[in-house]
Amino acid sequence: MANFFDDNKALRFQIDNPLMDEIIRLKERDFRDYGKETYAPKDTEDAKDSYNRVLSLIGEITAEVLDVNAESVDNQGVRIEDNAIIYADGTKENHKALTDAGVYGLSLPRQYGGLNFSYVPYVMAAEIVSRGDCGFANIWGLQDCAETIYEFGSQEQKETYLPLINQGYTCSMDLTEPDAGSDLQSVRLKATFDEKENCWRLNGVKRFITNGDADIKLVLARSEEGTTDGRGLSYFIHDRRDGGVTIRRTENKLGIHGSPTAELVFTDAKAFLVGERRLGLIKYTMSLMNGARLGVSAQSVGLSEAAYRQALQYAKERQQYGKPIIEFFQVREMLAVMRAKTDATRALLYENARAVDMYKVYEDISKERTLTAEEKQTLKKYSRLADILTPLLKLFSSEYANQNTYDCIQVYGGSGFMKDYPCERMYRDARILTIYEGTSQLQVVAAIRGVVSGGYLARIKEYEATEVSSEFAQMRNTLVDLRKDFEACVEKINAFGSTSQAHEFNSRRLVEIAGYLIMAHLLIIDANRDSMFTDSAKLFTKHAQEKIAERKSFIENFNQQDLEAYKNLTE
Numbered sequence: 236m237a238n239f240f241d242d243n244k245a246l247r248f249q250i251d252n253p254l255m256d257e258i259i260r261l262k263e264r265d266f267r268d269y270g271k272e273t274y275a276p277k278d279t280e281d282a283k284d285s286y287n288r289v290l291s292l293i294g295e296i297t298a299e300v301l302d303v304n305a306e307s308v309d310n311q312g313v314r315i316e317d318n319a320i321i322y323a324d325g326t327k328e329n330h331k332a333l334t335d336a337g338v339y340g341l342s343l344p345r346q347y348g349g350l351n352f353s354y355v356p357y358v359m360a361a362e363i364v365s366r367g368d369c370g371f372a373n374i375w376g377l378q379d380c381a382e383t384i385y386e387f388g389s390q391e392q393k394e395t396y397l398p399l400i401n402q403g404y405t406c407s408m409d410l411t412e413p414d415a416g417s418d419l420q421s422v423r424l425k426a427t428f429d430e431k432e433n434c435w436r437l438n439g440v441k442r443f444i445t446n447g448d449a450d451i452k453l454v455l456a457r458s459e460e461g462t463t464d465g466r467g468l469s470y471f472i473h474d475r476r477d478g479g480v481t482i483r484r485t486e487n488k489l490g491i492h493g494s495p496t497a498e499l500v501f502t503d504a505k506a507f508l509v510g511e512r513r514l515g516l517i518k519y520t521m522s523l524m525n526g527a528r529l530g531v532s533a534q535s536v537g538l539s540e541a542a543y544r545q546a547l548q549y550a551k552e553r554q555q556y557g558k559p560i561i562e563f564f565q566v567r568e569m570l571a572v573m574r575a576k577t578d579a580t581r582a583l584l585y586e587n588a589r590a591v592d593m594y595k596v597y598e599d600i601s602k603e604r605t606l607t608a609e610e611k612q613t614l615k616k617y618s619r620l621a622d623i624l625t626p627l628l629k630l631f632s633s634e635y636a637n638q639n640t641y642d643c644i645q646v647y648g649g650s651g652f653m654k655d656y657p658c659e660r661m662y663r664d665a666r667i668l669t670i671y672e673g674t675s676q677l678q679v680v681a682a683i684r685g686v687v688s689g690g691y692l693a694r695i696k697e698y699e700a701t702e703v704s705s706e707f708a709q710m711r712n713t714l715v716d717l718r719k720d721f722e723a724c725v726e727k728i729n730a731f732g733s734t735s736q737a738h739e740f741n742s743r744r745l746v747e748i749a750g751y752l753i754m755a756h757l758l759i760i761d762a763n764r765d766s767m768f769t770d771s772a773k774l775f776t777k778h779a780q781e782k783i784a785e786r787k788s789f790i791e792n793f794n795q796q797d798l799e800a801y802k803n804l805t806e
């Protein structure tokens with residue numbers, strides 16, 4: 236039987252990362268539930284064994300159900316009937332298969348029907364699902380909302396909503412409005428307190444909402460009259476059973492046809508405050524979006540994996556000029572670069588997920604007892620690391636998924652342009668990845684902070700200091716030289732002032748240099764643990780060298796007057 240977890244050794248490799256033992260020990264509080272709760276592990280090996288078994292189950296369902304249904308789901312799309320969104324038949328089957336397997340809510344604590352899995356296997360499940368059907372990954376991934384309810388909701392909200400996730404209740408994250416896209420501070424949907432019913436009432440419009448008629452909605456709304464910025468926004472739970480939301484339309488889209496995108500009208504819709512007033516955008520949405528950005532990154536890596544595998548298989552079978560096209564080095568190069576980019580973003584994905592695991596587990600422990608000074612330091616260190624890695628990861632993984640699906644079609648030639656093969660669908664599906672959960676430009680706006688603060692540089696130097704065998708010494712030296720180039724580029728651009736147009740104009744170049752360096756280092760560290768990554772490390776280091784040289788040359792030759800030409804051409 237096909238299995239998208241068992242057939243990919245790179246996934247188990249991440250479960251075996253050395254930091255996982257500590258993450259699991261902390262997550263399981265030194266295995267205190269063993270013998271008391273069903274499925275509670277007795278030690279780290281037992282926990283990893285559970286991770287592998289559950290991921291294998293998801294891998295099998297993805298290969299045997301989701302992947303098989305993907306084409307019909309794409310053709311059928313979604314429709315509205317009696318103010319409800321009707322999924323494609325294949326989507327219903329996918330959702331049922333995963334619900335019946337009991338794998339929704341795997342990262343939630345056992346008391347809420349979850350398996351208390353750490354973030355790494357949770358993210359991995361999203362990657363696997365996305366390899367089968369990128370659009371379905373949204374329906375799967377919106378269970379992220381449960382994480383937010385767990386972190387910031389009241390005890391009553393947790394007890395009401397979290398156990399529903401495992402039963403297959405769906406979620407949505409309702410932020411965007413017609414005039415509030417990237418700039419969520421402009422959200423206008425109004426929340427007013429209903430004294431009589433002791434609840435809030437929501438009125439207004441939300442646009443582009445994935446899974447718009449979900450059972451459980453998290454809604455960003457303006458609760459503070461007279462405010463116009465993010466400090467007037469709060470977060471609310473709306474329960475579909477309470478009514479008050481009309482689905483005005485579902486969008487007719489380029490890709491991810493199985494994932495409904497809806498415009499919604501809220502009319503006195505009953506809702507309950509999550510956490511504290513005024514923290515809706517500043518704290519809760521940021522936390523939810525950081526999780527969702529990792530979700531989109533997992534979606535991107537899963538799609539890249541699918542694109543690589545399909546292109547490779549085709550290139551081995553397709554004959555031209557009397558030989559398989561893979562024997563032409565121009566084709567081989569496309570495929571090898573696809574492989575290296577996928578490995579590089581996967582390495583970054585799980586580095587990021589481990590950092591999230593580390594700080595979240597300490598945040599959770601801090602609700603039970605006071606952390607030691609050392610633990611507080613560790614929490615801070617990983618929280619900062621996750622903050623700088625997340626936008627970098629979202630930027631690169633989503634752009635690479637686009638490049639990889641583009642190259643996949645190129646490897647297929649004319650056949651790739653036809654609906655006969657999945658690569659045409661995957662190419663359309665990929666296009667949204669650089670847009671939702673913050674566009675690539677907004678990821679740069681977030682990531683540039685890591686350049687200016689020196690956060691990336693410090694992390695790069697930490698990677699330089701990790702021990703690797705002599706086999707990797709030359710690659711390491713190359714990266715050390717490139718890091719010096721990075722420092723020179725940052726120095727030159729910082730001299731214009733961090734709020735200058737020159738800085739804004741060059742920010743993507745600086746962020747990308749940091750990204751190339753970090754991913755190349757991660758691949759070398761992974762290759763040092765397992766030779767299956769050696770060639771990707773070699774190739775990606777070369778790739779990084781080429782890409783950094785381009786950016787360095789641009790920055791070296793940049794001067795303020797150049798900006799005039801850009802302005803003149805766009806007047």
Ligand SMILES: Cc1cc2nc3c(=O)[nH]c(=O)nc-3n(C[C@H](O)[C@H](O)[C@H](O)COP(=O)(O)OP(=O)(O)OC[C@H]3O[C@@H](n4cnc5c(N)ncnc54)[C@H](O)[C@@H]3O)c2cc1C
Binds near residue numbers: 411415444445670
């Ligand atoms: C299929 C789909 C599903 C979606 N699902 C959801 C969902 O479930 N929930 C939800 O709340 N939203 C959802 N969205 C909305 C999505 O998050 C937004 O579309 C996205 O954040 C961009 O906002 P916008 O479309 O208004 O574009 P705009 O914000 O208008 O951006 C237009 C362009 O301007 C650029 N830009 C804007 N501001 C800046 C800046 N400061 N610096 C540099 N460039 C900038 C952008 O990068 C982009 O290129 C979905 C969208 C789609 C298409």
